[in-house]
Amino acid sequence: MTIRALLFSLLGLVILLGLHYAGVVTLPFLENHQEEVEWQPHEMPSVEIQRLNGEALNLDGLKGKIILLNFWVSNCAPCIEEFPSLLALAQKFPKDLVLVAVSTDGSRQAIEKFLQGHGSSYQTAQKNQNVILAWDQTLKLSQDHFNVMRFPETFIVSREFKIVKKVVGASEWDSPEMTDFIRKLF
Amino acid sequence: MRQKRFQKWMLGVLLGLFILPTLSWGKNMEVRSTEALKEIPILHEGRVKPLDTFARVHLLTFSGRSTLKDQSAMDWLMEVLFDPMTAFQRRLFKIRSSDVIETLNLPERSDHRYSFHELSSTLQQISPMLNALHHQEKEARTPSQNQLLEVYFKTVRYYEISRSFSPFLSLFWVESPELARQLGVEVGINYTYLEISKFRPQLQKALSSLKGGHGELTEFQQDSIRLFHDMMKVEEETESGIFRVIPPQWKEDGAEWFSPWAVFHLGKGSPQTAGMIQAWRDLAGSYAQGGASWDTAAQKLRSLSPDLLKLEVLYNEWSVFGKALALYVLSFLLLATSWIFIGRVASRLQTASFVSLLTAGGLHLLGVVWRIIIMQRPPVSTLYESIIFVSLIAVIFGIILECVRKDNIGILIATVIGALLHFVALGYTDDGDTMGMLVAVLNTNFWLATHVVTITIGYGCCFVGGVIGHIYLIKRLIDPSNTAKLTEIYRNMVGVSLFALFFALFGTILGGIWADQSWGRFWGWDPKENGALLIVLWLLWLLHGILTDYVKNLGFALGMVVTNIVVALAWFGVNLLNVGLHSYGFTDSAFLNLALFCVLELLFGLTFYFWIRLREKQS
Numbered sequence: 001m002t003i004r005a006l007l008f009s010l011l012g013l014v015i016l017l018g019l020h021y022a023g024v025v026t027l028p029f030l031e032n033h034q035e036e037v038e039w040q041p042h043e044m045p046s047v048e049i050q051r052l053n054g055e056a057l058n059l060d061g062l063k064g065k066i067i068l069l070n071f072w073v074s075n076c077a078p079c080i081e082e083f084p085s086l087l088a089l090a091q092k093f094p095k096d097l098v099l100v101a102v103s104t105d106g107s108r109q110a111i112e113k114f115l116q117g118h119g120s121s122y123q124t125a126q127k128n129q130n131v132i133l134a135w136d137q138t139l140k141l142s143q144d145h146f147n148v149m150r151f152p153e154t155f156i157v158s159r160e161f162k163i164v165k166k167v168v169g170a171s172e173w174d175s176p177e178m179t180d181f182i183r184k185l186f
Numbered sequence: 187m188r189q190k191r192f193q194k195w196m197l198g199v200l201l202g203l204f205i206l207p208t209l210s211w212g213k214n215m216e217v218r219s220t221e222a223l224k225e226i227p228i229l230h231e232g233r234v235k236p237l238d239t240f241a242r243v244h245l246l247t248f249s250g251r252s253t254l255k256d257q258s259a260m261d262w263l264m265e266v267l268f269d270p271m272t273a274f275q276r277r278l279f280k281i282r283s284s285d286v287i288e289t290l291n292l293p294e295r296s297d298h299r300y301s302f303h304e305l306s307s308t309l310q311q312i313s314p315m316l317n318a319l320h321h322q323e324k325e326a327r328t329p330s331q332n333q334l335l336e337v338y339f340k341t342v343r344y345y346e347i348s349r350s351f352s353p354f355l356s357l358f359w360v361e362s363p364e365l366a367r368q369l370g371v372e373v374g375i376n377y378t379y380l381e382i383s384k385f386r387p388q389l390q391k392a393l394s395s396l397k398g399g400h401g402e403l404t405e406f407q408q409d410s411i412r413l414f415h416d417m418m419k420v421e422e423e424t425e426s427g428i429f430r431v432i433p434p435q436w437k438e439d440g441a442e443w444f445s446p447w448a449v450f451h452l453g454k455g456s457p458q459t460a461g462m463i464q465a466w467r468d469l470a471g472s473y474a475q476g477g478a479s480w481d482t483a484a485q486k487l488r489s490l491s492p493d494l495l496k497l498e499v500l501y502n503e504w505s506v507f508g509k510a511l512a513l514y515v516l517s518f519l520l521l522a523t524s525w526i527f528i529g530r531v532a533s534r535l536q537t538a539s540f541v542s543l544l545t546a547g548g549l550h551l552l553g554v555v556w557r558i559i560i561m562q563r564p565p566v567s568t569l570y571e572s573i574i575f576v577s578l579i580a581v582i583f584g585i586i587l588e589c590v591r592k593d594n595i596g597i598l599i600a601t602v603i604g605a606l607l608h609f610v611a612l613g614y615t616d617d618g619d620t621m622g623m624l625v626a627v628l629n630t631n632f633w634l635a636t637h638v639v640t641i642t643i644g645y646g647c648c649f650v651g652g653v654i655g656h657i658y659l660i661k662r663l664i665d666p667s668n669t670a671k672l673t674e675i676y677r678n679m680v681g682v683s684l685f686a687l688f689f690a691l692f693g694t695i696l697g698g699i700w701a702d703q704s705w706g707r708f709w710g711w712d713p714k715e716n717g718a719l720l721i722v723l724w725l726l727w728l729l730h731g732i733l734t735d736y737v738k739n740l741g742f743a744l745g746m747v748v749t750n751i752v753v754a755l756a757w758f759g760v761n762l763l764n765v766g767l768h769s770y771g772f773t774d775s776a777f778l779n780l781a782l783f784c785v786l787e788l789l790f791g792l793t794f795y796f797w798i799r800l801r802e803k804q805s
């Protein structure tokens with residue numbers, strides 16, 4: 001290739017670059033953006049929990065309903081603070097939503113003491129039978145399956161059994177914003 | 187025919203010597219192979235990169251080498267993560283400064299290497315002084331004090347890496363049978379933080395027994411205090427966020443990655459992180475024995491890696507620029523050796539030299555293209571990359587010149603510039619990852635592809651012209667009667683200088699347009715802009731000089747030698763000033779090397795120029 005031809009080739013390359021940015025041609029290599037991958041909900045694993053009464057329950061059985069999987073411990077102030085609002089939210093959607101509140105306390109007494117503190121609201125919520133209390137005494141479920149160490153942490157699971165959101169810390173669960181969010185999942 | 191056969195034979199030998207050994211066979215035969223772990227993604231310095239790069243960069247930072255004698259970078263990293271006690275004893279840190287060695291009360295060693303254990307104990311003793319130094323301005327510190335601080339920060343970084351998986355390491359044990367019974371654990375078995383933290387309520391209950399107590403502590407109480415204290419100590423390491431191997435889990439995380447500690451500490455856990463962290467726990471647990479559980483965990487983590495990272499791991503392993511450098515040097519040596527022979531031997535050596543150059547150029551080009559694919563941007567965004575690219579341009583020019591002229595001058599140009607610039611580039615690899623993130627103003631592919639590429643092509647052409655100038659001067663001194671050859675070399679020199687002027691001018695104008703878009707002004711008399719203008723003006727002056735017959739052939743050759751100095755000052759020199767909007771390059775002590783280069787070039791040019799003038803005057 002002669003020098004002149006090389007020079008014109010290089011000039012042509014620069015013109016090509018200009019045409020690319022004028023929108024006449026497209027050179028994918030020069031596109032300076034990363035593919036924006038939309039966030040996808042996580043698959044909810046099939047896990048078995050132990051209810052407070054000792055019965056085993058596989059969460060698979062709750063498919064088709066919105067599940068609030070809430071991890072708490074009795075000596076955690078935000079857990080105490082948000083529990084009534086969780087119960088209130090469960091009362092708003094008695095047929096379509098299930099609250100699975102998993103305690104990670106070391107003793108049953110601590111759990112019972114906690115529930116006594118929320119006596120009336122807990123009993124009211126119990127009537128709808130969409131509040132399930134579970135006990136993760138060995139921390140296998142919370143720590144090993146969900147990597148939960150801060151409390152409270154709540155996973156919101158859709159009807160399609162996908163985790164669509166996680167809330168860390170206390171939240172006003174019966175607020176209009178949260179209620180709307182839950183409604184959109186129906 | 188024979189020549190072609192020889193060329194093919196030569197190419198085969200070179201391929202065999204340089205490329206085949208990088209193919210990995212037999213590497214997975216080790217008990218605990220770290221090959222699969224190389225591709226694990228990690229977010230570091232703003233970029234998702236393979237763990238192999240992370241390991242190499244850090245090993246290079248701490249020890250000055252990207253591999254150790256008995257360990258690869260990955261093996262070293264795994265030892266730091268999963269067997270820190272052994273790693274702390276390894277003599278890793280290179281300290282050459284005798285002032286620093288004296289300050290830290292370290293023994294003098296011929297290899298200048300010291301372990302973390304040796305450094306940490308002495309650094310702890312002088313921590314108030316280090317704190318005071320850290321709060322001083324860099325300019326107010328002496329070079330020794332800066333080096334001392336550098337050692338300190340390296341050890342901090344090293345310790346932070348070693349603590350990345352402390353939740354998964356079996357660091358806890360219970361000695362008291364009573365405490366073991368209360369916690370439901372066994373005496374003499376080691377437990378991880380995650381396992382023992384499950385018994386926190388029981389441990390807190392056990393500690394409550396200390397309240398109001400008097401007299402000597404029982405074994406139960408002592409063990410409770412020790413265990414609780416160790417747990418607190420590990421919890422302090424929740425600050426360890428350097429090992430970001432957990433990708434973003436939730437929408438609000440954006441592109442943020444997390445370390446294992448951060449997953450727990452910040453509430454980023456999910457069933458997916460649980461799977462990944464379980465794999466890391468399995469790795470930690472099986473580190474000592476290796477075997478199937480190690481391999482399974484490694485393969486699980488590897489499966490998360492995107493293809494681009496696999497490409498980068500291969501790039502790290504092949505080390506194409508190192509091989510290209512070796513081949514450039516080989517090519518030059520073969521060419522130089524051919525000068526002392528005549529006839530067929532000389533011809534064969536020159537052929538071998540050219541084949542070696544082509545192989546080197548091919549590897550060099552492969553490396554540049556590889557980087558483009560990995561980084562998804564043009565290959566001239568850092569000083570290191572610009573050096574590699576300029577040398578590639580010069581090599582391509584040299585090869586084209588050789589194909590046209592067939593008189594070995596092209597080989598000489600390509601090998602000299604290729605080798606020298608590669609050596610210069612080596613000095614910029616110690617600063618860490620050479621595929622770093624760009625500063626904001628550079629983060630635009632259009633201007634990187636046009637302005638920067640054009641300017642660096644201009645630099646490359648200038649260096650080619652400069653080397654031709656050297657050749658002209660030498661030729662004119664040793665063989666002044668060969669006017670035909672000299673005229674030919676002179677014409678090539680003028681042609682290359684026109685090329686250089688075209689690209690330098692075009693690149694400077696494009697730079698002005700970019701500056702107008704980024705900084706709101708076309709020209710700001712920035713040192714870098716002045717440097718680029720200087721190259722253009724210098725070349726224009728030379729070319730006008732020969733057009734007006736003011737500058738003769740000899741003067742033009744001297745002028746092209748000086749062009750090397752002008753380009754070096756515009757390219758490297760302006761970064762040393764550390765002023766202006768263009769100061770995004772490195773500003774370390776390259777001054778001495780730059781000054782040496784300029785002095786040597788000037789000395790060469792002037793010596794030959796006046797020597798030739800004197801001889802021609804006498805004759």
